[in-house]
Amino acid sequence: MADDRTGQSTQRRYEIAEDVLRKNILEGILPPGLVLLEGPIAEILQISRAPVQRALQTLEAEGLVSRFKGRGYLVGPGSDNVEPNRIDIKSIGLIVPQDADEALQSRSSWERIYNTVERDVAGCVVFGQYRIIETELAEHFNVSRTVVRDVLTRLRERGLVRKNQSSHWIAGPLTAQTVKDHFVLRKMLEPQALISGATFINRDALTRLFNRLAELESRHTMDFQRDLEDIQTRFIDTCILATPNEKLRDLIANNLLPVAATERLLRRLGLPGEPMIITELRLVVELLMRGGVTAAAAMLESHLDASVNRTIAQMKIVAIIPGPSVTADYLTRVME
Known part of the structure; x- marks a missing residue:
């Protein structure tokens, strides 16, 4: 993430x-x-x-x-x-x-602008559908259209943009249904990755992760918010991406991109993370430490079920918030 x-x-x-x-x-x-x-x-x-x-x-x-x-x-x-x-x-x-x-x-030009473009796109798609015009994107960053196409191609590989029937680059809308679809994939992929990679998990890293989760769990609600994204990333890296199946790791990482972008945007809009996230992850890690791999996978499934419900509930709140007053000038709102 x-x-x-x-x-x-x-x-x-x-x-x-x-x-x-x-x-x-x-x-x-x-x-x-x-x-x-x-x-x-x-x-x-x-x-x-x-x-x-x-x-x-x-x-x-x-x-x-x-x-x-x-x-x-x-x-x-x-x-x-x-x-x-x-x-x-x-x-x-x-x-x-x-x-x-x-x-x-000495990075290629597309790498230098990729993160900024990804952030700009992720910051608006929950509010609707936006068109990205190649020439305007190129002018905005003072790069060639070849570089722009490299960036957009990688965003498409990660599911953040697509081409419509008119071959226009489109971002969004990120809807409740698309979020549900991503979580369906998470439930199919991540528990299996956890099971297949359990014997490859670094035990020292797992112990440090457990201690960190326990410490965050003891904090006041508002104190752990700034660490929420970091601890979720550490959980994925330590427990899920330990699987030796490279194709599975790639599928999981790419599917998580729009999910992480959605959660990041919700935090940016002032919607707090749920403290139960920390408890749920701590339980998964604790079960892994005790050797209960099957039970840990089942707990992970329960966590994902709860997570999609929390995310959808917060997206309903966002639905009544006006869209961003300022977006990057290469993003044009498409009225549906």
Whole structure:
């Protein structure tokens, strides 16, 4: 449910980000107790948050960073006695070797604009149907139409846009029925992935996930909202995408894109996440830790049933909210 999904190049950026952060930690440039947030690091490296998120998760597994009760990670193995240092990482001067910087920035043009276009599209489709005009999209980002077609083709592969009978690029509408359809696929795919990948799940990562869920479960309702997307992503990565079936992983990841976009938009509109999400995920993880794989898969199915009902209920609320007052200029509302 990460926001940068571009195959091998994403993995490469994740590895480079990991190497840069590891080097800065080991050389003492990032001091123990420093709070690391995905956003500022992504800005420094000029990449999206997804590779940074993956890099931090790997460094956590190595014991170089740790989670704590606040948002983000702490440099070091962590301890209740460590006072979080919230100084802006930009003021420290993160050292990015020239070869790493060049590798991070030597991305094809479509990758540089893909995340922005995906965010623009996801932010409006729940309000209706929009047409994307290739020439206007190209002018907006000052790129060629070839680049634009690359972006739109990838959005279509992920189910976020389509071509209509007139060969116009159309985004939306994201309706209750389309959300139900995605959740039907989730129920077909994800429990099977959990069962087939149970023996491949990293036990240390599973334990850390359980501890994190238990900690979030103990918080006040509003305190866990900012961590909700992150913990759901960690759950999918740890428990669902552990399956060795590559085709199954791809189907699940692509099907989750519009689901994650919908949930992200609902949060942006001020609709809160349901605390039961954390409890349901914690129960799945706890069953896995106890070896109850079949029971965990059944609990996952129950979670997905509850999730689709919660999402549909919130979409009904959105239906009475006026559409966005401002959209990207390359998106044109199509009146049905």
